[in-house]
Amino acid sequence: MDDAALPLTEHLAELRTRLFKIVIAWTIGFAAAWNFSEQIFGFLLEPATAALGEGGKLQAIAPTEIFFTYLKCALLAGFVFSLPVIFWQLWAFIAPGLYPSEKKVALPFVVCSTLLFAGGGAFGYYAVFPLVYDFFAGFSSSFVESAWTMREVFSLTTRLLLAFGTGFELPVLVFFLSAAGIVDPSQFLAGIKYAVIVSFVFAAVLTPPDVVSQVLLAVPLIILYIVGIGVSYLFAPRRNKDESGGPG
DSSP states (O other), X not given: OOOSOOOHHHHHHXXXXXXXXXXXXXXXXXXXXXXXXXXXXXXXXXXXXXXXXXXXXXXOOSTTHHHHHHHXXXXXXXXXHTHHHHHHHHHHHHGGGSOHHHHTXXXXXXXXXXXXXXXXXXXXXXXXHHHHHHHHHTTOBTTBOOOOBHHHHHXXXXXXXHHHHXXXXXXXXXXXXXXXXXXXXXXXXXXHHHHHHHHHHHHHHHSOSOHHHHHHHHHHHHHHHHHHHHHHHHHHHHHHHHXXXXXX
C-alpha cells in the first residue's frame, strides 16, 4: 500500500474496502458456526444452567425465541472466529501513518489482540460467570423459583463476554496511543489513579450489581493498564529514533 498521504475520499474508499472484508470474514464465520449453534449455546450458557441446579433448564417463552437466540449465538461465534481478520484489517488501515519500526509489529499486533480478547473471554467464562449466576440464583426461595429465559441469559452472557474481551485489549490501546504520540507513556503512568477509578466504573456499568464480579473485571484491567505502560516505555525509544526521518 502506498504510504503517501491520501485525500479524504481515498481514505473513505479504503475504509469501505476494509469493512467489506471484515463483513465477508464475519459472514463466513457465522455460516461455519450456524450448524453448531446449539452446541455453542449450550457451552456458553453452562454456568447459568449449572447455577440453576441439577436438571435446571432455560425457558423459551416466545415461538421465535429459540431460533433467534441460536441466530445471535452463531453471529457471536462468527465474530470471535473472524477476530484475526478484523484486527488485520484494522492494522492495514492505520499502517500507512506509522513509522517503519511500528509497521513491523503487524503480526504480533494481530496475534496479541486476538489472544487478549480470547483470554479476557475465557477469564470471564471460567472465573466470573459462575459467580454471577450463582449470585442471581441465590435469590430463589420456597415461594419464588428461578425460571430464566434463554434470551435474557444469552444477552447477559454476551454482554459480559464482550466486556471482558474488550477490556483485556487495554494494553493494545495504551500501546497505540503511545505509538501515535497522542499520549506519552509518562502521562499514562501519572494517570494510574484515574485508570483505577475508570476501571471500577467500567466494571460497575458492565457487570451485575455484585462486588465480586466488578472486582474481578476491574483488577485485571488495572494490571493490563500497567502492562500497557511497560510496553509503551519499551517501544517509545525506538519511535524517537524514527521520528527524525518521519513515517515511511
